[in-house]
Amino acid sequence: MITLIGMGSGTPGSLTAQGLAALQGADRILGAKRLLATLPESCTGNRQALYKPDEILACLAAHPDEEIALVYSGDTGFYSGASQLLPMLRAFGISCRVLPGLSSVQLLAAAVGRPWQDWTLVSAHGCACDPVSACMNHKTVFFLTGGAETPATLCAALTAAGLGDAHALVGENLGTPDEKIHFGTAQELAGQAFASLSVLLVEHAVHPERRTPGLPDEAFIRGEVPMTKQEVRAAALAKLAVRPADTLWDVGAGTGSVSVELALAAPQGHVYAVECEPDACALIYRNREKFAAWNLSLIEGRAPAALEALPAPDAVFIGGTKGSMAAVVDTVLAKNANARICIAAIALESLSAAIAALTAHGLSAEVTQLAVSRTRPAGRLHLLTANNPIFLITGERK
Numbered sequence: 001m002i003t004l005i006g007m008g009s010g011t012p013g014s015l016t017a018q019g020l021a022a023l024q025g026a027d028r029i030l031g032a033k034r035l036l037a038t039l040p041e042s043c044t045g046n047r048q049a050l051y052k053p054d055e056i057l058a059c060l061a062a063h064p065d066e067e068i069a070l071v072y073s074g075d076t077g078f079y080s081g082a083s084q085l086l087p088m089l090r091a092f093g094i095s096c097r098v099l100p101g102l103s104s105v106q107l108l109a110a111a112v113g114r115p116w117q118d119w120t121l122v123s124a125h126g127c128a129c130d131p132v133s134a135c136m137n138h139k140t141v142f143f144l145t146g147g148a149e150t151p152a153t154l155c156a157a158l159t160a161a162g163l164g165d166a167h168a169l170v171g172e173n174l175g176t177p178d179e180k181i182h183f184g185t186a187q188e189l190a191g192q193a194f195a196s197l198s199v200l201l202v203e204h205a206v207h208p209e210r211r212t213p214g215l216p217d218e219a220f221i222r223g224e225v226p227m228t229k230q231e232v233r234a235a236a237l238a239k240l241a242v243r244p245a246d247t248l249w250d251v252g253a254g255t256g257s258v259s260v261e262l263a264l265a266a267p268q269g270h271v272y273a274v275e276c277e278p279d280a281c282a283l284i285y286r287n288r289e290k291f292a293a294w295n296l297s298l299i300e301g302r303a304p305a306a307l308e309a310l311p312a313p314d315a316v317f318i319g320g321t322k323g324s325m326a327a328v329v330d331t332v333l334a335k336n337a338n339a340r341i342c343i344a345a346i347a348l349e350s351l352s353a354a355i356a357a358l359t360a361h362g363l364s365a366e367v368t369q370l371a372v373s374r375t376r377p378a379g380r381l382h383l384l385t386a387n388n389p390i391f392l393i394t395g396e397r398k
Contacts, residue, residue: 001068002070004070004082006072007031007071012038015040016102028048029047031047075102075103076098105119105199108174121142142201164187168185168186170182251303251328252322253274270295270297313336313339317343367392370392
């Protein structure tokens with residue numbers, strides 16, 4: 001028989017009465033060295049610093065008649081090692097019970113006098129997480145930190161993405177005599193150092209308004225750089241079939257209008273806008289800030305060379321290649337042979353180059369022509385003025 005016990009903050013006072021009783025009745029206690037050192041004197045001195053599942057299973061096999069207790073910090077149901085061990089115990093038919101403890105979420109909420117029922121819970125403890133995506137998609141986010149990721153590193157990532165003004169607080173050594181709460185913005189907390197046992201809460205980040213693709217042209221900061229128009233953007237996103245967590249490229253991003261639309265359509269993903277013209281790059285930064293599209297990164301450089309270091313895309317919009325159409329398509333499909341591609345072309349030569357680049361990879365090119373006209377006043381009348389026809393070229397595997 002083994003009992004899995006959550007020890008809360010790891011101090012004797014944070015143990016539940018049930019947990020303390022189980023520890024006092026155990027023949028052997030397992031767990032991390034830090035937790036074993038804080039056990040009450042009334043518990044057995046037969047203690048082993050074991051916490052890896054294979055070590056625990058071996059100990060149970062070696063002592064089948066003992067009452068064994070295994071202690072975890074925090075709560076057994078909140079990013080605890082118990083989640084990995086429990087299925088293994090069941091698979092071997094080993095009898096077990098679980099006694100939960102106080103989690104760091106509860107301790108922080110109690111320390112600041114707030115409910116935590118509407119917080120989004122994210123672990124950055126020994127695992128990768130995307131704090132920018134989490135804060136863009138949720139109003140209040142609790143981060144469990146540890147290892148390489150600290151409250152300061154997470155706040156630095158938020159600041160670098162433009163979320164430095166978000167309200168944040170850090171809870172240090174919660175539930176212990178050394179407990180401290182630090183308040184500030186993400187930018188302010190990014191420059192501070194915190195104890196290894198710390199958690200982070202971020203709230204009130206600016207959330208862009210969600211809407212269907214096809215923002216009005218006048219919503220963007222434009223300058224003299226050519227911009228993909230509203231109707232074309234809406235059609236291109238439909239062709240790309242953008243999903244919320246996609247990794248997306250916008251090659252030849254211009255003003256960043258398509259990049260912004262992609263970023264808003266994929267709030268859990270990331271967009272890489274590739275552009276080589278300095279004036280256009282400046283506009284992309286401004287439009288990213290205007291629409292709070294913080295999951296958008298500008299890559300200043302010329303494709304295809306600027307694409308080499310990017311992560312494999314799920315979908316790619318190609319708005320301009322400066323004569324390198326074939327090389328850009330080659331690079332995209334080398335990264336992901338199944339990437340969804342939509343190419344915009346105005347000139348017939350660009351249309352031909354796009355079709356040739358796709359068919360060279362065994363793709364069947366589909367061409368859609370968009371001929372958009374808009375009204376303009378002429379005295380008491382309204383006449384239609386035509387924009388240049390646009391070709392959208394996509395490719396599918398035969």
